[in-house]
Amino acid sequence: MLQNRLEPVLDPRALARELSNKLLIDGALVPAVTGRSFPVVNPATQEQIAVAAEGTAPDVDVAVQAARKAQKAWAKLAGRERGRLVQECGRLLNEHVEEIARLITLETGKAIRTESRVEAGVFADVLVFYGGLGSELKGESVPFKPGMLTITQREPIGVVGAIIPWNVPLLLMALKIAPALVAGNAVVVKSAEEAPLAVLRACQIMNQVLPPGILNILSGDGPGCGAPLVAHKGVGKVTFTGSVETGKLVYKMAADKLIPVTLELGGKSPMIVMGDADLDKAVEGAVIGMRFTRQGQSCTAASRIFVQDGIHDAFVAKLKAKVDAMKMGDPLDEATDIGTIISKQQFDKVKGYIKLGEETPGATALRCSAMPADAKLGRGYFVQPVIFTGVANDNRLCREEIFGPVTCILKFRDYEDAIRQANDSEYGLAATIWTRDLKTALDATQRLEAGLVQVNQNLVVQANMSYGGVKSSGLGKEASLESMLEHFTQKKTIILNLA
Ligand code: ADP
16 A cells, blocks of 8 residues: 555646656556666657656566465455445545546547546546445355255456556546456556556556555556566456457467456447437437547447438538537647547558548548647647548448548438448447337347447446447456456355255
8 A cells, every 4th residue: 555645746747757667566656677668648749748667578477476466365355345445446536537637638639628537537436336346246046955055156366467448548447447356356457558647647546545466557568568468377367458459369368378358349330310310319429429529539439320311411411510610629728629649650540541531432521620720739640520421331431440530421221221231340349229219229229239239329338337349349348247247256166065
């Protein structure tokens, strides 16, 4: 447990410097064994704001050993007591929402009002939610034979390796560490190269409450730090959010050790708007669903919007007007709705897809909003949101995950056609249908191939609702009580002969 109570640091640049070159292992901030580091860049300006310690296999080993040692006593605490401590972390984090929001904005370019502050608040909320489930780690009693008591018991797995991406790093980390900890595991997190600071700060704050070694966090690159974490023989479970390709690599490495994995991968989520839908609500749903405020950097982004032909043109016009009214600008400015793309690499990738769309015969690109005028943002990775029309479902724009502010609106004739096209994708993370007809809505909920199907709304991940995809979108669920039980415990069957 860290001794001095941390005070919020509201200057994100000062905080970034303070967190420079640090891993958090066994309750202490330490540099990497090699002493190496890599730059952390503000994507709104390209200024270097910090260096992150470059964890490699020796750091992974020290962290896993510390976690293994600490987990033994942690597992012996009553589940409810572990939950109480995790809730305490959530309450403490609530006092740090503003500093964390500013820090995450600085390192990711996400707008503070529309994105970062919300994410920091949800992070704390997920800890409070899971903290309340400490007494729900129940097993079953099994009717077997007279004179025999047969029960199943849920036990922690041991050390969990958690690998997270950069788009919503705090939320995605919370969905992993909160259930893992409450279930009695210790965790070693590997943060994303692009966003190592806010998650480190959050773990530092939590370490004021948790015993040392229970929650460790490493920064470093995928092959150099993530891969040794998955491969470490002391890690008994891996939970991963990221790309399909890396997810498959992680799955293969885990197979070598025969350990369970949870994978939350990509998406190409369809949104079906029937001719009878409430048009204004559907348009609002497209703005939220496409995560324009997050520059479309979301696995559930509504990046394929199927609109019935009679209302297609009106829908496109209304959506364009809505996105036009959103302000791109300095992510730390309260007036800003839309910030920047995370990195040069993603910026080039997104631009590449936009070029591809523009070169597609018959396609129209509607550029929305306006680039920021502020000269100091001239080097920022800003991309104007683009709505494409006239693109077919077999175009790469509709097949591949762009992870940028680019959506395609496709016309359809009838419901059957819409369902067929919506399901014609390698992904199956989320889907929505917009209609006033109950029969159509119910039918669609049964036929859409996705882990999360919503009717007339496009909500983001909610605590206590299982979240996770089918097909190439992943394996397993997150965010609920069941996901904690299924993914962070193992079952033991116990038979007592009392005869
Ligand atoms: P993205 O394209 O969003 O960066 P990745 O799947 O490459 O998605 O990254 C998600 C997370 O997986 C990051 O923390 C990254 O460092 C990590 N990662 C990348 N490659 C590997 C690997 N070979 N083994 C384990 N983790 C990896």
